[in-house]
């Protein structure tokens with residue numbers, strides 16, 4: 384095959400590929416405005432959820448019942464590298480001290496994920512608190528099956544009609560011989576699926592249109608140039 388024939392075959396292959404991509408972009412359902420469901424606002428409302436900053440903030444200590452129920456000595460919630468579900472750090476407590484974080488209020492019905500990992504040793508019982516702007520609180524006792532890291536999701540306990548704005552954890556140390564509890568990877572997530580056009584579809588459509596325009600211009604140019612012999 385002559386060099387000219389090879390050049391022509393290569394050029395035609397490039398044109399066919401570009402044409403195929405352009406047509407594909409234009410016939411794509413997404414490119415024609417068929418909307419897809421994409422999560423919006425799906426970021427975790429909890430700041431420093433995994434304690435990998437090596438510090439507590441913006442988590443704060445709440446009520447301290449150390450010694451009230453006979454559970455002492457106590458070591459209130461503090462970031463620790465003794466145990467972790469993920470990364471290097473978790474947060475640890477011995478005693479009955481609340482660990483709290485408040486966030487932008489969100490309507491309960493929109494909350495789909497209130498999850499976390501807990502390790503308690505010995506495994507007995509700990510409490511999760513959900514705070515609403517009405518001033519009411521939902522207290523959820525949880526009984527771990529064992530002393531491993533365990534995953535929990537209490538989203539089903541969220542009052543759908545109230546504005547959730549805080550979460551708390553309490554290690555009932557008086558119930559487990561004043562043993563420690565570790566907490567890690569806390570998520571409060573209200574993803575609201577709404578109809579939206581994916582950015583990639585817009586890019587695809589723009590690519591298709593620009594490709595067609597570019598191809599038309601290119602072929603027009605080539606027909607008048609010295610490469611005409613390759614295409615005509």
Ligand SMILES: [Ca+2]
Pocket residue numbers: 433434435467468469470471472473567568
């Ligand atoms: Ca961690």
